[in-house]
Amino acid sequence: MKLSETLAVAWEGLLTNKLRALLTMLGVIIGVAAVIIMMAVSAGTEATIAEQINSLGANLIFVNSAMMRMTPGQPQQGGLVYDDAEAIVDSVATVAGFAVEQQTSATVKYGNVSLDSITLLGTTPDFPSVRDVAVASGRFVNQTDLDRTARVAVLGASLAKELFGAAGAADPIGARITVGTEKLTVVGVMAPKGTVAGQDWDARVYTPITVVFAKYLPSRFSAMMGNSVRTIYLQAASPEVIDDTILQVKLLLARRHGVSLDAADFTVQTQQDIISTQEATTEAFRNLLGWVAGVSLIVGGIGIMNIMIASVTERTREIGIRQAVGATETDIRLQFLAEALMLSLVGGLLGALAGVAGSWVFARLGDMRTVVAPGSIALAFGSAALIGVFFGYYPANRAAQLDPIESLRHE
Amino acid sequence: MSAAPAIEITGLTKVYQVGEVEVHALGGIDLCIQRGEFVAIMGPSGSGKSTLMNIIGCLDHPTAGSYRLDGQDVSALDRIALARIRNRRIGFVFQSFNLLSRTSALKNVMLPMIYDPHNRLPRGERLAQAAAALEAVGLGDRMAHVPAELSGGQRQRVAIARALINDPVIVLADEPTGNLDTHSGQEIMAILDELNARGRTIVMVTHEAEIAAHAHRTIHLRDGLVEAVVPNGRDLQEAPREAL
Numbered sequence: 001m002k003l004s005e006t007l008a009v010a011w012e013g014l015l016t017n018k019l020r021a022l023l024t025m026l027g028v029i030i031g032v033a034a035v036i037i038m039m040a041v042s043a044g045t046e047a048t049i050a051e052q053i054n055s056l057g058a059n060l061i062f063v064n065s066a067m068m069r070m071t072p073g074q075p076q077q078g079g080l081v082y083d084d085a086e087a088i089v090d091s092v093a094t095v096a097g098f099a100v101e102q103q104t105s106a107t108v109k110y111g112n113v114s115l116d117s118i119t120l121l122g123t124t125p126d127f128p129s130v131r132d133v134a135v136a137s138g139r140f141v142n143q144t145d146l147d148r149t150a151r152v153a154v155l156g157a158s159l160a161k162e163l164f165g166a167a168g169a170a171d172p173i174g175a176r177i178t179v180g181t182e183k184l185t186v187v188g189v190m191a192p193k194g195t196v197a198g199q200d201w202d203a204r205v206y207t208p209i210t211v212v213f214a215k216y217l218p219s220r221f222s223a224m225m226g227n228s229v230r231t232i233y234l235q236a237a238s239p240e241v242i243d244d245t246i247l248q249v250k251l252l253l254a255r256r257h258g259v260s261l262d263a264a265d266f267t268v269q270t271q272q273d274i275i276s277t278q279e280a281t282t283e284a285f286r287n288l289l290g291w292v293a294g295v296s297l298i299v300g301g302i303g304i305m306n307i308m309i310a311s312v313t314e315r316t317r318e319i320g321i322r323q324a325v326g327a328t329e330t331d332i333r334l335q336f337l338a339e340a341l342m343l344s345l346v347g348g349l350l351g352a353l354a355g356v357a358g359s360w361v362f363a364r365l366g367d368m369r370t371v372v373a374p375g376s377i378a379l380a381f382g383s384a385a386l387i388g389v390f391f392g393y394y395p396a397n398r399a400a401q402l403d404p405i406e407s408l409r410h411e
Numbered sequence: 412m413s414a415a416p417a418i419e420i421t422g423l424t425k426v427y428q429v430g431e432v433e434v435h436a437l438g439g440i441d442l443c444i445q446r447g448e449f450v451a452i453m454g455p456s457g458s459g460k461s462t463l464m465n466i467i468g469c470l471d472h473p474t475a476g477s478y479r480l481d482g483q484d485v486s487a488l489d490r491i492a493l494a495r496i497r498n499r500r501i502g503f504v505f506q507s508f509n510l511l512s513r514t515s516a517l518k519n520v521m522l523p524m525i526y527d528p529h530n531r532l533p534r535g536e537r538l539a540q541a542a543a544a545l546e547a548v549g550l551g552d553r554m555a556h557v558p559a560e561l562s563g564g565q566r567q568r569v570a571i572a573r574a575l576i577n578d579p580v581i582v583l584a585d586e587p588t589g590n591l592d593t594h595s596g597q598e599i600m601a602i603l604d605e606l607n608a609r610g611r612t613i614v615m616v617t618h619e620a621e622i623a624a625h626a627h628r629t630i631h632l633r634d635g636l637v638e639a640v641v642p643n644g645r646d647l648q649e650a651p652r653e654a655l
């Protein structure tokens with residue numbers, strides 16, 4: 001029997017019971033769609049993270065507080081403090097710059113414009129180069145501001161627009177704005193940067209970190225925390241010296257904190273470390289998705305097998321008639337295998353369509369980034385086909401083994 | 412072509428095992444049917460007519476005995492070889508038609524062609540042949556109908572067209588008129604007569620003496636044995652199949 005005829009016969013077999021065929025395919029449709037959507041979501045998340053990490057800054061080293069040993073009313077013991085950053089810059093020659101951040105939020109007012117819950121980021125002069133963001137006009141916070149706890153502010157691009165209207169309406173530089181309880185003088189406006197790691201960098205106010213410590217953090221909290229910071233960002237002079245810098249920083253901090261490297265109260269990581277951690281996480285996520293997809297496809301396959309077994313029983317007489325006019329075991333087996341394969345492939349096709357549509361809907365409504373990789377469609381399709389052959393084989397074989405005369409007698 | 416008889420059966424038995432009980436459906440049949448012959452098989456219900464036909468039609472295996480079809484020993488063949496024989500050398504017409512119920516008359520007739528590995532004709536050619544076969548049994552205007560849209564007589568004519576489509580040596584008909592009224596039965600018999608007149612070997616089971624009278628001779632079965640062989644006074648004319 002020609003392949004085209006086998007396929008035609010199988011196709012007609014499916015068409016005679018469209019609703020049942022559709023219901024049978026449902027498992028495969030859902031499985032394949034799930035595979036594609038989940039892979040699209042995970043690929044989208046991964047792409048976003050990669051972009052964000054790359055936009056953090058070049059040759060960046062993260063020094064994080066690993067733990068804070070605190071006793072109420074006492075300055076904290078352990079963890080990073082602001083002075084650690086200055087000590088690192090003073091004694092590790094390969095560090096080109098550093099940035100420390102301490103943030104809070106406040107209401108910002110200028111004229112009759114008032115904006116609530118604006119991020120106020122206390123930081124240090126190297127921030128623009130370390131975190132890879134440019135100053136558009138005026139200047140950034142400098143060392144003098146820091147030493148004098150000068151009440152100056154540098155505005156994010158979109159915040160400047162909101163406070164002072166579109167470009168040219170009024171020059172923000174030199175203006176005095178109210179941030180929380182303090183009046184700050186605007187000395188600069190940043191270039192647009194967008195969202196980094198979930199934070200809108202264009203809608204915040206920068207000020208010297210000493211101003212935040214002195215004026216914005218509640219005094220009790222401030223006393224308790226000392227000048228503690230969660231993260232010190234260091235910029236290595238070049239990619240080649242990163243490893244050496246990390247080692248020196250670790251040794252220095254261990255000595256300053258009086259701890260051994262094994263029991264350090266800080267961690268030192270590069271962007272690459274963070275990317276690797278992230279990749280390990282997405283990898284684990286992907287493995288989980290793989291299991292979910294595998295299970296749903298197997299359930300879909302069992303659905304196909306179930307229906308094919310019922311179909312073989314129901315169509316015993318048809319099988320007998322075909323055998324009576326000369327169909328061989330192989331002809332019958334191929335016919336039912338082709339039916340199972342078609343069920344799974346058509347299910348795979350519908351599932352792929354549903355998956356692509358679903359990924360789009362997720363991106364649209366779920367405010368999520370999704371990337372549909374052609375490979376994921378191929379993978380889903382291929383597994384659907386395998387499932388069809390695997391779960392179709394038993395029923396097909398059962399049909400092929402039927403005895404012609406018994407099949408013809410079947411009511 | 413060899414001069415061997417179309418069908419040569421010796422000592423054929425068929426025993427069904429029903430639980431503990433052995434049912435001897437055929438108790439040792441000897442039978443020789445020449446090419447071009449038209450043979451009727453009669454006998455009371457349960458005498459083994461269908462059992463015999465199914466074995467002749469290669470649908471069923473005998474328990475013992477030998478069966479030569481066209482000189483070839485068939486009793487030793489495997490399932491695939493038997494399927495090929497059913498496909499190319501035997502046309503079977505059933506009392507209950509056995510048409511695919513959701514398939515058009517035309518496609519039912521085409522069925523044996525698609526299972527014929529030697530048939531390399533393009534689809535268009537096959538459709539044309541099947542259409543011609545339906546024309547030949549007077550159903551040129553019913554090709555797209557499914558069996559449910561046809562009368563019993565028409566269904567049986569579709570079944571005959573299907574039985575003939577691969578040009579078999581033998582046509583087997585198990586009570587072909589059993590489910591039909593007299594008029595439809597006569598139409599079917601006219602077709603069988605014509606086929607036989609053109610040289611086709613026909614074996615037919617019937618309960619009716621008038622139907623059996625179309626054959627050259629009638630074989631009477633009783634309890635799985637040949638009770639009598641009665642010539643019907645019609646002589647077998649030499650009508651070689653090559654002339655078809």
Ligand SMILES: Nc1ncnc2c1ncn2[C@@H]1O[C@H](COP(=O)(O)OP(=O)(O)OP(=O)(O)O)[C@@H](O)[C@H]1O
Binds near residue numbers: 429458460463
């Ligand atoms: N599959 C089977 N299993 C057991 N016994 C069977 C089977 N098929 C037929 N028989 C028995 O074999 C005997 C012959 O049956 P068969 O169908 O050949 O009779 P028949 O002559 O065709 O009868 P009818 O005229 O009613 O069609 C019967 O006794 C029947 O009960």
Ligand SMILES: [Mg+2]
Binds near residue numbers: 461462
């Ligand atoms: Mg019978």
